[in-house]
Amino acid sequence: MSTEVQLMTADELLALPRGEFRYELVNGELKKMSPAAHNHGRVTIRLTLPVALHVQKHNLGEVYAAETGFKLSSNPDTVRAPDIAFIRQSRVDAVGKTKGYWPGAPDLAVEVLSPSDMVGEVEEKVSEWLAAGTIEVWVVSPNLRTVTVYRSQNDILALTESDLLEGGDALPGFRIRVEEIFA
Numbered sequence: 001m002s003t004e005v006q007l008m009t010a011d012e013l014l015a016l017p018r019g020e021f022r023y024e025l026v027n028g029e030l031k032k033m034s035p036a037a038h039n040h041g042r043v044t045i046r047l048t049l050p051v052a053l054h055v056q057k058h059n060l061g062e063v064y065a066a067e068t069g070f071k072l073s074s075n076p077d078t079v080r081a082p083d084i085a086f087i088r089q090s091r092v093d094a095v096g097k098t099k100g101y102w103p104g105a106p107d108l109a110v111e112v113l114s115p116s117d118m119v120g121e122v123e124e125k126v127s128e129w130l131a132a133g134t135i136e137v138w139v140v141s142p143n144l145r146t147v148t149v150y151r152s153q154n155d156i157l158a159l160t161e162s163d164l165l166e167g168g169d170a171l172p173g174f175r176i177r178v179e180e181i182f183a
Contacts, residue, residue: 005029010077013069014100028076036066036083037114043142044047044069044083044112047181051110053085054174061089061107069101070109072132080128083140084110088172096180105132112140126150136170145182 007028016023022033036044044066052063064085072078085106097101111122111130121141129137132151137150147165148155159165159178167174 002013005139007076010069010071010074010079010101013077013079022081024069024081025077027073027078030136040083040112040114041141042103043181044110044136046183047086047110047112047140047176048181050176051174052172055173057084058173059089060172061087062092064102064106070105071091071101071103071106071126078128080125082106082129083112084108087127087143105129105134107135108137108138108167109134109136110140116141127153130147134170136168138165142182143176147178147181149152 008025008030009028012024013023013025013030020024022035024031024033024181048063048065055061055063055158059127064087066083068083068085069079069081070085079101085090087102087106088099091107111125126137126139130150135151140146141144141148147159147163149165149168151157151168161177161179161182163178165176165178165181
């Protein structure tokens with residue numbers, strides 16, 4: 001016996017009450033996510049702060065915090081929320097203020113792994129970000145103390161603590177030693 005899944009729209013997701021869970025919408029299906037744990041939040045802010053300061057100093061665009069939704073597709077709707085996102089100023093100006101989710105993908109999406117994240121689910125998110133137009137996706141692993149940079153499904157760079165993470169085309173001029181993210 002199969003159970004039929006009730007599909008939801010991005011507008012219905014936006015109208016859900018805030019509570020103990022975060023949600024994403026994947027092909028119209030509501031995905032419940034637990035709040036982030038302590039180390040996840042600590043590592044996320046250690047990367048968010050230098051990214052935000054760099055963006056602000058150079059007037060590059062806007063940085064968005066975790067739980068900011070990006071509508072990647074419609075009918076059925078997909079809304080994803082990276083841990084950190086960046087959008088270039090030219091795109092911010094072109095779209096202007098939005099009432100709901102940002103229409104499309106950010107230029108940079110950062111996913112900080114939690115112990116409960118499944119490899120397949122993370123790979124799916126990376127694929128969705130790239131397919132929707134994200135220039136780079138950074139997957140940060142607090143457990144392994146690594147950052148994996150995806151520019152495409154075939155252009156992947158694995159960085160360890162001794163390496164330098166650079167913003168490339170997604171975030172020009174940005175540089176941070178990977179070890180600083182986990183200090």
